[in-house]
Amino acid sequence: MLERLKDTPPDALLALIAQFASDEREDKIDLGVGVYRTDDGATPVFGAIKAAEQRLWEEQDSKSYLGPEGDRGFVHALMPIIFGSDATMGGRIEGVQTPGGTGAVRLAVALAERAGVNRVFVGTPSWPNHIPIIEDVGLEAVTFSHSNEDGSADADALIEIVRQGREGDAVLIHACCHNPSGIDYTDEQWDAIADALANSPVLPIIDSAYQGLGTGLEEDSAGLRKVLAKVPDALIAYSCDKNFGLYRDRVGAMYAKVADPAQMGAAMSNAAALARANWSMPPDHGGAAVRIVLRDEDLRQQWLEELDGMRKRLRWVRATLAGADNKVDGVPLAHLEEQNGLFAMLPLNKDQIARLREDHAVYMAGSGRINIAGLTKGNIDKFIAALADVAA
Ligand code: LMR
Numbered sequence: 001m002l003e004r005l006k007d008t009p010p011d012a013l014l015a016l017i018a019q020f021a022s023d024e025r026e027d028k029i030d031l032g033v034g035v036y037r038t039d040d041g042a043t044p045v046f047g048a049i050k051a052a053e054q055r056l057w058e059e060q061d062s063k064s065y066l067g068p069e070g071d072r073g074f075v076h077a078l079m080p081i082i083f084g085s086d087a088t089m090g091g092r093i094e095g096v097q098t099p100g101g102t103g104a105v106r107l108a109v110a111l112a113e114r115a116g117v118n119r120v121f122v123g124t125p126s127w128p129n130h131i132p133i134i135e136d137v138g139l140e141a142v143t144f145s146h147s148n149e150d151g152s153a154d155a156d157a158l159i160e161i162v163r164q165g166r167e168g169d170a171v172l173i174h175a176c177c178h179n180p181s182g183i184d185y186t187d188e189q190w191d192a193i194a195d196a197l198a199n200s201p202v203l204p205i206i207d208s209a210y211q212g213l214g215t216g217l218e219e220d221s222a223g224l225r226k227v228l229a230k231v232p233d234a235l236i237a238y239s240c241d242k243n244f245g246l247y248r249d250r251v252g253a254m255y256a257k258v259a260d261p262a263q264m265g266a267a268m269s270n271a272a273a274l275a276r277a278n279w280s281m282p283p284d285h286g287g288a289a290v291r292i293v294l295r296d297e298d299l300r301q302q303w304l305e306e307l308d309g310m311r312k313r314l315r316w317v318r319a320t321l322a323g324a325d326n327k328v329d330g331v332p333l334a335h336l337e338e339q340n341g342l343f344a345m346l347p348l349n350k351d352q353i354a355r356l357r358e359d360h361a362v363y364m365a366g367s368g369r370i371n372i373a374g375l376t377k378g379n380i381d382k383f384i385a386a387l388a389d390v391a392a
Pocket of ligand 1: 013032033034035127129179
């Protein structure tokens with residue numbers, strides 16, 4: 001039976017991790033998979049998380065099962081951060097813990113499918129795992145353009161596809177720090193998107209994986225909140241992997257907003273049943289650490305300061321690249337300063353990307369995406385020179 005299986009290529013982004021590790025050149029630069037790095041190139045555990053883990057180690061007296069919804073304290077502690085002070089919107093928002101943001105997207109798409117969705121609109125380019133998840137759930141992914149040539153977000157394309165949408169359609173929207181382009185909708189565009197969705201049967205599925213890494217913790221949720229204020233139903237996939245630095249601990253949550261609190265029981269029981277069939281229950285450790293951080297005033301403050309530091313560093317990298325615009329012919333860099341988060345797309349062809357890797361030990365995704373957090377005071381000049389070389 002199993003001989004019927006055909007080889008399938010490894011995920012190109014994850015394959016870069018191994019390729020980079022086996023390169024022996026000392027000055028190699030990793031701009032591949034999306035992890036934050038300090039100016040020393042490290043991805044340390046947050047101090048606030050370390051302290052919470054210590055407390056967890058001291059206080060946790062059982063590792064017995066919790067249930068498919070995971071740690072409710074974690075799920076609820078996050079809600080004011082994501083949704084603001086009216087975090088449940090009068091009992092109309094509730095959620096479950098998931099294994100990372102990927103688990104949250106998976107659960108949201110599967111729940112949408114149970115509710116009758118059969119097509120999901122996706123602005124492209126998008127995170128390379130979005131369409132595989134949609135298709136693996138058995139839904140059709142219909143693409144539209146996320147951005148314009150000039151580096152602005154193409155809200156008109158989203159609004160147009162929403163206008164054409166019908167019952168049984170959903171649209172996947174990035175809340176902030178668009179992956180892979182870094183191009184986010186402006187406030188005015190979010191208003192127009194929220195209005196379009198308010199007058200449409202299309203279900204919004206909002207993926208928020210980078211809150212706090214764009215322009216600010218509140219600012220990065222503003223668009224999501226504008227949509228939720230106007231639409232009856234929505235699903236939100238949330239990741240703590242980046243903003244709490246918990247990548248491998250797989251920490252996320254999936255929230256549903258329903259039109260009437262009376263519908264919440266059905267939404268959550270279906271989410272729990274899908275979680276049970278997929279992974280039974282989410283890993284506990286990272287979510288418990290986040291709960292401890294968010295419930296303790298000092299640790300919460302420490303976390304906010306650490307997150308501020310990350311965001312400032314990302315803005316420094318963006319400003320430095322933008323300042324080098326005149327040093328690199330053919331690869332515009334000035335607009336990177338207006339974009340947000342970990343990623344940017346560079347208009348490089350396959351040959352230029354291969355030369356960056358082979359001649360300069362610079363590793364980036366084949367799509368032209370760079371993880372800007374891989375750039376530091378120590379390597380950014382080398383990167384700009386390498387870019388100028390391959391672009392010449
Ligand atoms: C990325 O896009 O690099 C991250 O979201 C990591 C991943 O799982 O792909």
